[in-house]
Amino acid sequence: QSALTQPASVSGSPGQSITISCTGTSSDVGAYNFVSWYQQHPGKAPKLMIYDVIYRPSGVSSRFSGSKSGNTASLTISGLQADDEAHYYCSSYTTTSAPSVMFGGGTKLTVL
Amino acid sequence: QVQLQESGPGLVRPSETLSLTCAVSPYSINSVYYWGWIRQPPGKGLEWIGAMYHNGVSYYNPSLKSRVTISLDTSKNQFFLKLSSVTAADTALYYCARHSGDSSGYFRILESWGPGTLVTVSS
Numbered sequence: 001q002s003a004l005t006q007p008a009s010v011s012g013s014p015g016q017s018i019t020i021s022c023t024g025t026s027s028d029v030g031a032y033n034f035v036s037w038y039q040q041h042p043g044k045a046p047k048l049m050i051y052d053v054i055y056r057p058s059g060v061s062s063r064f065s066g067s068k069s070g071n072t073a074s075l076t077i078s079g080l081q082a083d084d085e086a087h088y089y090c091s092s093y094t095t096t097s098a099p100s101v102m103f104g105g106g107t108k109l110t111v112l
Numbered sequence: 113q114v115q116l117q118e119s120g121p122g123l124v125r126p127s128e129t130l131s132l133t134c135a136v137s138p139y140s141i142n143s144v145y146y147w148g149w150i151r152q153p154p155g156k157g158l159e160w161i162g163a164m165y166h167n168g169v170s171y172y173n174p175s176l177k178s179r180v181t182i183s184l185d186t187s188k189n190q191f192f193l194k195l196s197s198v199t200a201a202d203t204a205l206y207y208c209a210r211h212s213g214d215s216s217g218y219f220r221i222l223e224s225w226g227p228g229t230l231v232t233v234s235s
Contacts, residue, residue: 003157034213034220038158045207045225046150046158057223089158093213093220097174101160101220 004104022090030071034093116226134208146211146219
């Protein structure tokens, strides 16, 4: 199974909104509403930000939102803040070969 | 708030078996969650390794399945990773994580992570 496709980098200025895409196939992203997004600051463990496409865990800012259309899921961060600068990874549940989880390659968000 | 902590040798010789432990507190691993592992080579992205339920049901990344074993010790509230026949390509930061979901995908959400432990494969 190939990794999900994410842009290598995105950038935005404080206060702006950005969107990170995550493209899979009809066997993973397109098959299930089971896409998650993780934020990873340098030297830290990933943190769950969005699960099942649109849901935010308790404690995650409402500035983070998720969506999906067809085989592409998206993470939108509004009102960019300096602390949002991090790597973001999407993941999807899949049953292509066997039930498993697959990740995207990651996107580095730079807050200008 | 669940706490997870990885431990194990930081250096493994090529062709040998990598063995890691994840200690969980204060929640019991004998619960409704799956418990699993993810790795991240230096400077690269995340790769899901596999996860196990307390009843012994396990799922693995198809690309690693032939070399991976995940097991649990409910008496110690720990779970384990064994990766056999390692090469330099297995050098990575290894994370343990609590997985959740439902009958449509039991382990699809990696909701809590340990801080990670670096394993280097080198002679």
